[in-house]
Amino acid sequence: MVSSSARRLSSALITAVSCAYTVIALVYFLQGALYGVLAVVVFLVVVAVHYVNMRAGLRGGRPPAFPLTVLLQVVATYLPDFLLPGGMSALTTPLLAGTLLVYLPLRWGGAAVGLIMLYEGTLLWFGPQAAHLTLFYVVTVPTTGTMIYALVRFTRVTAELEQARAELADAAVLKERVRISRDLHDGLGRSLTAIALKGDLAGRLIDRDPGTARAEVGELVQVAREAAQDVRQVARGYRAMSLAGEVGRAVALLESSGVSVQAHLADVTLPTRSEEALAWAVREGVTNVLRHSRATTCTITTSLQEGTIRLELANDGAPPDSGTDPGPGPGAGTGVPGAGLVSLAERAAQAGGTATGSRTGQGGFVLAMEVAVRREAVS
Numbered sequence: 001m002v003s004s005s006a007r008r009l010s011s012a013l014i015t016a017v018s019c020a021y022t023v024i025a026l027v028y029f030l031q032g033a034l035y036g037v038l039a040v041v042v043f044l045v046v047v048a049v050h051y052v053n054m055r056a057g058l059r060g061g062r063p064p065a066f067p068l069t070v071l072l073q074v075v076a077t078y079l080p081d082f083l084l085p086g087g088m089s090a091l092t093t094p095l096l097a098g099t100l101l102v103y104l105p106l107r108w109g110g111a112a113v114g115l116i117m118l119y120e121g122t123l124l125w126f127g128p129q130a131a132h133l134t135l136f137y138v139v140t141v142p143t144t145g146t147m148i149y150a151l152v153r154f155t156r157v158t159a160e161l162e163q164a165r166a167e168l169a170d171a172a173v174l175k176e177r178v179r180i181s182r183d184l185h186d187g188l189g190r191s192l193t194a195i196a197l198k199g200d201l202a203g204r205l206i207d208r209d210p211g212t213a214r215a216e217v218g219e220l221v222q223v224a225r226e227a228a229q230d231v232r233q234v235a236r237g238y239r240a241m242s243l244a245g246e247v248g249r250a251v252a253l254l255e256s257s258g259v260s261v262q263a264h265l266a267d268v269t270l271p272t273r274s275e276e277a278l279a280w281a282v283r284e285g286v287t288n289v290l291r292h293s294r295a296t297t298c299t300i301t302t303s304l305q306e307g308t309i310r311l312e313l314a315n316d317g318a319p320p321d322s323g324t325d326p327g328p329g330p331g332a333g334t335g336v337p338g339a340g341l342v343s344l345a346e347r348a349a350q351a352g353g354t355a356t357g358s359r360t361g362q363g364g365f366v367l368a369m370e371v372a373v374r375r376e377a378v379s
Contacts, residue, residue, distance in 0.1 A: 097145025191227035
């Protein structure tokens with residue numbers, strides 16, 4: 001994984017920096033046996049504690065004994081100043097600066113690094129080192145500390161981006177599944193209802209009116225082919241729909257089922273998303289009129305209102321409120337939106353509108369959807 005590679009690279013670089021400071025310290029302090037042994041012990045402690053702190057930091061967490069590990073690194077960094085000559089902390093504070101920047105809030109970590117620089121500058125200025133070496137050691141504190149902090153942040157950000165990419169991929173898969181289920185529900189519902197109605201009608205007419213029965217079977221086959229085409233379009237993710245075309249199919253289907261239909265569409269050029277949302281509303285509404293209502297008349301109208309277009313699909317056949325789905329709005333009368341109305345509400349929201357279903361005082365039902373329309377698009 002990318003984050004694992006970044007973590008290994010950062011760990012290798014931080015280890016290399018730690019080893020470089022260790023070598024410099026040993027070369028400087030091995031001039032005396034006692035000082036050399038103390039220097040080795042001190043650096044082993046500093047590097048070991050620094051490794052523990054950085055290993056946890058690279059993984060985006062804190063060491064188990066935090067903050068004691070940070071405190072131990074502070075003690076191991078400054079205690080040798082009282083045991084060894086020459087200000088050994090000048091070689092270990094750059095590592096401490098990286099730890100403080102990683103684990104403290106940035107403003108507090110920056111302030112701590114500033115105090116470290118002030119302390120080292122004062123200590124070395126009055127020591128045996130030359131002035132240019134004092135400046136060198138002071139400058140290494142923020143540069144090394146910032147480098148360590150940048151490597152840790154780089155590793156963390158890489159891991160976060162990798163996790164975000166995985167989450168986006170999961171979200172895309174879920175979104176596609178929702179789209180497929182919604183399109184199958186909305187698209188195949190009408191086709192399957194029409195197939196059932198025409199099959200039932202053909203069965204009743206086959207003995208007394210074979211010609212009409214054959215015509216119904218022919219239309220049934222055509223609807224089945226359209227349903228197969230719908231499934232292929234769902235699989236490809238392409239659902240080009242027009243409001244006028246869907247209304248035309250709805251009128252033909254309702255009239256063939258004995259429902260008188262009136263359709264009045266406003267002369268408006270719609271954005272693609274708005275037109276498709278309205279077309280889906282017509283399909284879902286007509287499906288539920290045929291499936292759940294006892295309608296004898298149905299009207300489909302659109303009207304332009306202050307930057308929005310309103311679709312109303314009304315019928316006169318809503319049954320008594322018995323807890324079942326009564327009409328074009330799934331779940332109407334129950335107070336609980338069904339899958340169809342929820343799906344339409346989602347489509348309407350994507351087009352900047354809303355979808356609702358309600359009963360009328362005359363025992364009918366109205367499915368309404370409002371979506372955004374560009375003012376300049378009105379013809």
